[in-house]
Amino acid sequence: MADTFPASHGDMSRQSNSHDNNRDVPKPSSSNNNNNNNNNSHGEFDSIGRHGFMDARNSHQQNSSRKRNNRPTFWQRGPIAPSMSWRDQSRLAEMGSRNSYDIPDDVHGDAAGRRPQSTGTQPNAEPHWEKGGKWRSRSNKSVPPVRALAAYSDVGVQDEGNLVTSIVGTCQDMCPVREREQRQRLRDLAIFERINGKTDETSATLAVKRTEHIGNDFSETKRSWVTVCRTIAVAELQPSDVRPQHVLWETLQYLLEMTDRRDCTFESVHAFLFDRTRAVRQELSMQCIANSQAITMIEEIVRFHIMSERELQEQIAGLRNDADSQLNLQQLSKSLLTLLNLYSAVEAEASSGWAHEAEFHGYYVLLNLGDRGHSKAEPLALWFRRVRSLVLQAPAFMYCRRVLRCYRSGNYKGFFDLAQKASYLQGCLMELYFGEIRTLALRAINCGGYKTHPFLLGDIAELLLMKEDDTEEFCKTHGLITCLDKGQLYLTAKQTTFSPSIQTFRHQCSLISRKRAPTFFQEIVGVRDKN
Amino acid sequence: MAYGGYDWNRRLGDYISSVADALNSQNGGQLSTLISVSRGSYCNVVAAGLDQNKGQDVNRLSRQLEKVAPLGEMLGQHMRCMQYFVNRRFVDSYNALEKSANAFLQEFRNWESAWAMKALHTVAYELRTIAEMADKEMASNGKIPDKLKGAGSFLMKVFGALAGKGPKRVGALYVTCQLFKIYFKLGTVHLCRSVIRSIETARVFDFEEFPIRDRVTYMYYTGRLEVFNDQFVLADQKLMYALVHCDPLKKNNIRMVLKYLIPVKLSLGVMPSKLLLERYGLLEYKEVIQALRTGDIRLLRQALQTNEDQFLRSGVYLVLEKLELQCYRRLMRKIHIIQKQKDPGRAHQVKMDCVLKALKWLNIEMDIDEVECIMAILIYRNYIKGYFSHKSKVVVLSKQDPFPALTAMT
Incomplete structure (x- = not known):
């Protein structure tokens, strides 16, 4: 196990002495997981003083263990053969994934199963590998770890200049034993992790590893979740704390299935997944995993964030402030950027690129439609320079460009027409702008309309994809008076009282809701679930 | 050796x-x-x-x-x-x-x-x-x-x-x-802001005292930054400064300035001459300009599509796409002129149906509601002066200055 840490790739001369020392610090050992981590000054799981934020948000009690306890525990497998070198280990882990559970073929229809963590050619392992199975690689092209890690630059895992130390995890549970035991002891378990609702009892099938943080603080008064995310130096980690690819995959499926739980609020599920999916991204990054399965995972995480945004917006209408939504949007753009980086870092097998590349580039456009003024994001005009022509012409992307055109020229009719043709996830993103566009429409109608020919409110409602009652309320919040004539409501133009409302209209548009697949899970994983 | x-x-x-x-x-x-x-x-x-x-x-x-x-x-x-x-x-x-x-x-x-x-x-x-x-x-x-x-x-x-x-x-x-x-080059243009602030707020040093070469380059880049923010009036000022002060013998530099200045000028309703385009090899703008002159939406879309790659790579595509509104304005103006010749008394009333027919003739698919929406936006954004009636689907143009100068537009 001593060579679990790979030799550095890259320019040794850049390496500082202190870094040399760091690389020698971890002494990976699968047997001392149960020791508590007093001897580890960095204390990745040292969560003393950390609130279990699930508890703080929601005291909802429920028996979440019943179903999960019956679940076959494929991840409770023995440790991986210790004598293998780190590269081969990743292979083994991968093959484990191939045997241990069934990945439907559809997943990789797009990429024909690039082998994971291809860091170079390994002639010895090759025949073994070629025996078949879904992960067989048809090409020898590889993604150097440096580039893989660069793709994940938004996740917060440190790269040492151009010197990458990647790690290969050996943790076979969704949550490393060390973290699980510590959180049991500290009664720091989320409701979904408790056995029979007990705050100090969990199991390997319930506990899911959290994002590595320092300085978490859930402030009850501000109702905001302040997280200082630490940049993780890979050298500080122990393989037993990191989950290999197949465990991450299985963990993600477990998490995403939770989105359809009806025994608790969506917010509590989201809060749980928000943190746990981020941990999944972190670990993909630490292990420099850049392959088609990693891409599928990030795609699913992005979809989860998009769909969550809509659900969270619905909640905001009540008392809450929009801190959850802000954080979700932040992680949405980060994971989307990671995904777009991965698309260009990992070369697709098919000449037409990755199957969902255009779809997700489109989400980027939709997410950044608005003039976000002083944001640090690259202006869309510059971003377009780097989009591959293949993507530019793809129908899914062309659709989003049309949306952008309507948005920029203020063509609200065109915008809402397009919204009706949107996919569910496109609709989720477009709905973020509905308030703004509706305000623009009202303003334009009020400004240019003929005073003595009032506008039938029903027409406006239809135009703006709203219910008539809501439209009336919407006009009122903008300082516009509607009048009743022969049983029908009208809006008179040229009212001087118009004032743009800050309080945006939050009701979900039922039209978008109807586009959704039967379950959130199906929406997120897409075609794969048809099996 | x-x-x-x-x-x-x-x-x-x-x-x-x-x-x-x-x-x-x-x-x-x-x-x-x-x-x-x-x-x-x-x-x-x-x-x-x-x-x-x-x-x-x-x-x-x-x-x-x-x-x-x-x-x-x-x-x-x-x-x-x-x-x-x-x-x-x-x-x-x-x-x-x-x-x-x-x-x-x-x-x-x-x-x-x-x-x-x-x-x-x-x-x-x-x-x-x-x-x-x-x-x-x-x-x-x-x-x-x-x-x-x-x-x-x-x-x-x-x-x-x-x-x-x-x-x-x-x-x-x-x-x-x-x-x-x-x-x-790196796409991190937000970093420009602090440098610009430091250059432009200093009172101890007049901008004009910097060497002319640097002033031109500076105005070229800050002008492009304004283009990203759709601030066409400011972009116009800066790029014009660069153009006027640029060494007339440096043809390539002039061309680079023009590449961004032309879309900006177009957005402000100023058309470059054909001679200029030819002299500096900027013929990709030729059809765009023709479309704007004639109010031909189809030609505008085609021109954008033909040169899409070039426009996207230079970062002006989104600006050019926005010219569509101006193209609609030109179309309205054409209809207005034709109506004036036929019946001067009622020329200022343009039926939306008429616009729809013109668009159909150009193979642009649109329904009457969208025409109305575009009219509303044209009026709201001050591209045309007048009002529209939802009930009778008519746009009534102002009798005074129905098509105000675009430079006044914000």
């Missing part, structure tokens, strides 16, 4: 002596020529000298370098940089250059006068140029290119050394322009 080892050593020695001379006489121009790497004539001499030397005469070399104290260390690194550069090892070359530049900057800070400004500018230029080459080399070796980013941080330090009060400030704008080039 035509030259013996002694010859090369002598040449190296000559080179070092020339640097020492330039230092002693405070001849910035000469120093600049001597330390130029990518476009200098001394680079090959130094590289060949060091290649021949192969470290045999290290002592002799370092003794010679003492002549140029306190820049001995700097020149040592700089000669390494030149050697690597000639041998096409750009990453190594950049690393040596950054060390050299660091040593040079420290000395430069100590000098009270700005005599070495030209040399510092050469260093700044080389840092950016070689960093770009180094990044290419790194990318092709599967590494993450980070040298240009590093050059950006270093040039910020250089900028800091110049931007204060005093005689050195005059050189700050050159470094600013190098920084802009880096930020535009």
Whole structure:
């Protein structure tokens, strides 16, 4: 196990002495997981003083263990053969994934199963590998770890200049034993992790590893979740704390299935997944995993964030402030950027690129439609320079460009027409702008309309994809008076009282809701679930 | 080899002596020529000298370098940089250059006068140029290119050394322009903001006192930044400044300015002449302009599609796409003119149905509601003056100035 840490790739001369020392610090050992981590000054799981934020948000009690306890525990497998070198280990882990559970073929229809963590050619392992199975690689092209890690630059895992130390995890549970035991002891378990609702009892099938943080603080008064995310130096980690690819995959499926739980609020599920999916991204990054399965995972995480945004917006209408939504949007753009980086870092097998590349580039456009003024994001005009022509012409992307055109020229009719043709996830993103566009429409109608020919409110409602009652309320919040004539409501133009409302209209548009697949899970994983 | 080892050593020695001379006489121009790497004539001499030397005469070399104290260390690194550069090892070359530049900057800070400004500018230029080459080399070796980013941080330090009060400030704008080039290349244009603030808010130094060359470049980049924010009036001012002050013989530079100025002018309703497009090889705009003149939405869309790649890569596509509203305005104007000829009394009433027919004739699919929406937006954004009736689907144009000048538009 001593060579679990790979030799550095890259320019040794850049390496500082202190870094040399760091690389020698971890002494990976699968047997001392149960020791508590007093001897580890960095204390990745040292969560003393950390609130279990699930508890703080929601005291909802429920028996979440019943179903999960019956679940076959494929991840409770023995440790991986210790004598293998780190590269081969990743292979083994991968093959484990191939045997241990069934990945439907559809997943990789797009990429024909690039082998994971291809860091170079390994002639010895090759025949073994070629025996078949879904992960067989048809090409020898590889993604150097440096580039893989660069793709994940938004996740917060440190790269040492151009010197990458990647790690290969050996943790076979969704949550490393060390973290699980510590959180049991500290009664720091989320409701979904408790056995029979007990705050100090969990199991390997319930506990899911959290994002590595320092300085978490859930402030009850501000109702905001302040997280200082630490940049993780890979050298500080122990393989037993990191989950290999197949465990991450299985963990993600477990998490995403939770989105359809009806025994608790969506917010509590989201809060749980928000943190746990981020941990999944972190670990993909630490292990420099850049392959088609990693891409599928990030795609699913992005979809989860998009769909969550809509659900969270619905909640905001009540008392809450929009801190959850802000954080979700932040992680949405980060994971989307990671995904777009991965698309260009990992070369697709098919000449037409990755199957969902255009779809997700489109989400980027939709997410950044608005003039976000002083944001640090690259202006869309510059971003377009780097989009591959293949993507530019793809129908899914062309659709989003049309949306952008309507948005920029203020063509609200065109915008809402397009919204009706949107996919569910496109609709989720477009709905973020509905308030703004509706305000623009009202303003334009009020400004240019003929005073003595009032506008039938029903027409406006239809135009703006709203219910008539809501439209009336919407006009009122903008300082516009509607009048009743022969049983029908009208809006008179040229009212001087118009004032743009800050309080945006939050009701979900039922039209978008109807586009959704039967379950959130199906929406997120897409075609794969048809099996 | 035509030259013996002694010859090369002598040449190296000559080179070092020339640097020492330039230092002693405070001849910035000469120093600049001597330390130029990518476009200098001394680079090959130094590289060949060091290649021949192969470290045999290290002592002799370092003794010679003492002549140029306190820049001995700097020149040592700089000669390494030149050697690597000639041998096409750009990453190594950049690393040596950054060390050299660091040593040079420290000395430069100590000098009270700005005599070495030209040399510092050469260093700044080389840092950016070689960093770009180094990044290419790194990318092709599967590494993450980070040298240009590093050059950006270093040039910020250089900028800091110049931007204060005093005689050195005059050189700050050159470094600013190098920084802009880096930020535009890397797509991190938000970093431009702090530099711009520092240039534009200073009251101690009038912008017009900067060298004309730097002012033109500066206005070109800040003008492009305004284009990203759809601030066409500001973009127009800046790009016009660049155009007017640009050296008329630098045809390529004028072309670069025009590439962005034309879309901006179009957005403000000013059409360039055909002659201008031809003279500067900007014919990709020809059809766009024709579409705007005739109100032909279909032609506009086609023109954008044909040159899509070019427009997207130069970053003007979104601006050109926005011209569609102007095209609708032109169409309305055409209809208005035709109606005037037929029936002057009712010319200001345009039926939406009429617009719809015109669009259908252009193969643009649209329904009457969308026509109404576009009319509403045209009126709201002050492209046309008038009002519309939802009930009778008519646009009534104002009798006075129904198509106001676009320059007044915000």
